Amino acid sequence: MLEFRNIKFVYMAEGKIFSVTTDKTAKNKRVKLTVENEDGIISARIDSVTPIKLLRLSAEFGYDFKSISRIFLNGYQTWTESFEHTPAGKMRGIDHIPKPLQDKYVFSAYGDYGFTRYSTKRGAMHGFSYGYIRNYDSYDFIGSLNEDSGFTVIRTDCSEGKVMAFKECKDLEIESEYEGLHLYIGKGSEDEVFDKWFSLMGIKALTAPNITGYTSWYRHYQDINEEKLGADLEALNGGDIFQIDDGWQTAVGDWLSVDKQKFPEGMKVIADRIRDKGYIPGIWMAPFVCEKDSVMFAEHPDWLLKDENGQPVKAGSNWSGQYALDTENEEFREHLRLVFDTAVNEWGYGLLKLDFLYAACILPRKNKTRGQLMAEAMEFLREISGDAMILGCGVPLASAFGRVEYCRIGTDVSLDWDDKPYMRLMHRERVSTRNTVMDSVFRRQLNGRAFGNDPDVYMLRDTENTMTEAQRRCLAEINALTGKVLFTSDNEDSYGEFQTKLKEEMLALREAKIISAELNGREMILRIRQNGEIIIKTYDL
Template sequence: MLRFRHIKFAYITGGKVYSVTTDKTVENQRVKLTVTNKDGVISASVSSATPIELLRLSAEFEYEFKSVSRVYLNGYQSWTDSVEHPINGRLRSVDHIPKPIADKYAFSQYGDYTFTRYSSKKGVMHGFTYGYIRSYDMYDFIGSLNENSGFTTIRTDCGFGRVLAFKECSELHIEDHFEGLKLYIGSGSEEEVFDRWFELMDIPKRDIPKIHGYTSWYRHYQDISEEILIKDLEQSDIGEDDIFQIDDGWQTAVGDWLSIDEKKFPSGLKAVTDRIAELGKGKAGIWLAPFVCEEKSELFKSHKDWLLKDKNGRVVKGGSNWSGFYALDIYNEGFRAYLKEVFDTIINKWGFGRLLKLDFLYAACIVPRRDKTRGMIMADAIDLLRELAGDTAILGCGVPLASVFGKVEYCRVGCDVSLDWDDKPYMKLMHRERPSTMNCILNSVFRRQLNGRAFGCDPDVYLLRDTENTMTAAQRRCLAEINALTGSVWFTSDNAKDYGDEQKKMYQDAIALSGCKVISAELNRKELVLQILRDDKKEILTYDMRDILSLPVKKLLP
């Protein structure tokens, strides 16, 4: 059990730094720090009688780590690798990458690298929002109950038997009240701690239907057109209630969402949605990245005032995709009006009223404001999207997960899969958010508890085809089976009519797992062992995550 020690609080006012370490409420003429510890909930809020700048608000816990303990700390956003680690584990930042390369490709922008300290010391690891220490089937859990006021970094120092929780607040200026830390500390089974956490957040379990469908991305990437998509549609065997999702490549540039590429889509996107309805094959879904624009876009050239800027007035780069892209300021009224027109056009005029895949959402909160933390900004950004989407389902992607708890129907829980197993060797040295089929699978397994509680988990697509990719049959089988076991989104970029007998058998074996429950998961070096419940019988699935040269070993348990 995590044993609470104290709160550390520091702030600046009148040019002086003040700090206190305490386990109880303290008050003076300047501020009041209210500390409570009751029924497994620990909170520390700040009230000020004068304007102050916050420097630190953290809680420290003692914990007796055991050799069998496994530590899980949730990664910053959808794509960040998030798995259980042994107590001597560690995380890798991007500081080993030569600066000219790191700057050119803006690797630091995808994750937490600009505002989180990475340690090379074994056992010193960090994550965001929630985490646990698992010993066999017992979970010692810590989870934030108020990420909308600021993200919470959870850090372990296994060698010293410490767990720290830091509220995002550095350089935040307040004049009256800051909600501060609010943490649930619990012990029990997986079901007990996760159910209790969501109960305390007042987020009821969600009866979200599992969606099936096709997405163009992993078959064509950006090389799509009206002709290609209609051919895909006509040759597909998707059902009337499935999703046919058009991914990136339909727009003239990222950010110019009202400008369809007329060379690719001479009849416009409405012609595609009309054809979908005419054939009765699925419901139309579409991809866009609402909070970013690429450098070659007209939006970037014509609306510099819409670009997000840091405290020094410099525009904020979001990453290196496309022609390089920049974040947009969600508080700019002109940009908000533009987004409203975009959503109205896409949903009501072009016919994409079933599903919006909204990507690269983290860009909205890359930098905090003087009066708002990243968590506050991301919460405002998601509320804006929810308002604009109305009843149209949202599939969030590339987003700090807590910001969309209970607010979107579906959310990606891993990085992009790849057409190979673990990307190119040199890419393994890059950021934690890089594409990797293996990493995506592991994220799906270790974030599985969010499925049906926070949203329907999207484990990305399964690929069973034996062409246009370098994955072995066993790797493709593993991907499909994990997706069926852990997610609520069952999408592919394959044409199932091209499947041979082997692919058909793999599909049937995977789909048969969709109603099974994962009881436990263990990652031993590179071997993934799942215990599942199928037809009231326990079963073990074992996957070799290194190369998967053989099919998973299945064993029934008494």
């Protein structure tokens, strides 16, 4: 079990640095550090009567790592690779990538590379919000009970027998109470520790049924229009959702400007057609970014998030280059209200896929942490979405707990299995079917507790992809086993005997449950309970 050792608190006041390491409450004339440790709940709260700047707040635990131990540490956001490691595991940042490539593709914006230290030491790994050490079927769990006050970075140093939890609050300025660390330390079976964690957080997943359907992205990418989507709508054989992805707008950020060459009748007409076919219409937006070639970028520079030098903050390299928007700007917030009101109430879309959400917390403020900014942004999206369902994507997962009906829990799939060899050397958020299969398996516990998991699409078609039949089967079965969302981008008119049979088998797995998962080199072994029987499935990754 994780053995609590101490809290370390470092702060600056009046230009001087003060530090204390303790396992109990401590105070001086400026500040009080309240430490509590009871029944697996550990907290470190700060009360300051004068202005101070936080430099560090962390908890240290001892742990006896064994060769059989398997370590899971949740990645920073949706797309960050997240799977179990051995005590000799390592996580690679982006320092090995040539600086010109880093700058060109803005890799640092997608993950935690700009504010989290990556170690080259084996067994020195990190994650966000929660993690566990598994010894066979016994879980030693650590999870934050409040990420809204700031994200929690969990680190291991296996050779030193240490686990540490850091509140991501460096340089936060406070002059009153700050909750700080609030952790649950548990031991038990998988269901026992995850059920207890969510119970202690007081979070219940929003009502969200299992859904199936179609999304345009992995068939057409941005090359969509009324004719193509009309053909795919006619070919769809049952389901709940027909979701239009990126490509309907004239530019990212200009959500009220429909591309009339592609959709001359506008977005309401196609939504009506989708409903007439018996499906809920869905639409894609990235509300917290705009691209450089957008009207928004040109006409509303005051809506852009600025760094300390007054320069717009890049949020990635997609499209013509994307920039983060200031979620605290009232004019921008009012604009988003209008956008969402139009999409939901005027056009009639019942599912909003909201993407690249990490941009809301890409730059902390002096008075707000990344976790605070992300939580407030997600609350705002929940408010302005009205009765529409939200499918979140590209988001630090804990900020989406209980705030969205569905959430992507892995990186994007690809038209191949694991991209080109040189791409495997890139950032941890890279596109990879292989990686998203592992993400889905090792984040499966969130399904139905935090939200409905979306493991991304399955692809059964023979055309326009290079995956083998075994790889397509693996993707389809894992998606059915781990998610409430089961989408495809296939035109089902193209299905032959293999695809039809595999789809039936995939749907039959939706009521099955993964009992355990093991990575053994490039092999993944699952124990599954289906119809009262235990089945072993092995996949070559």
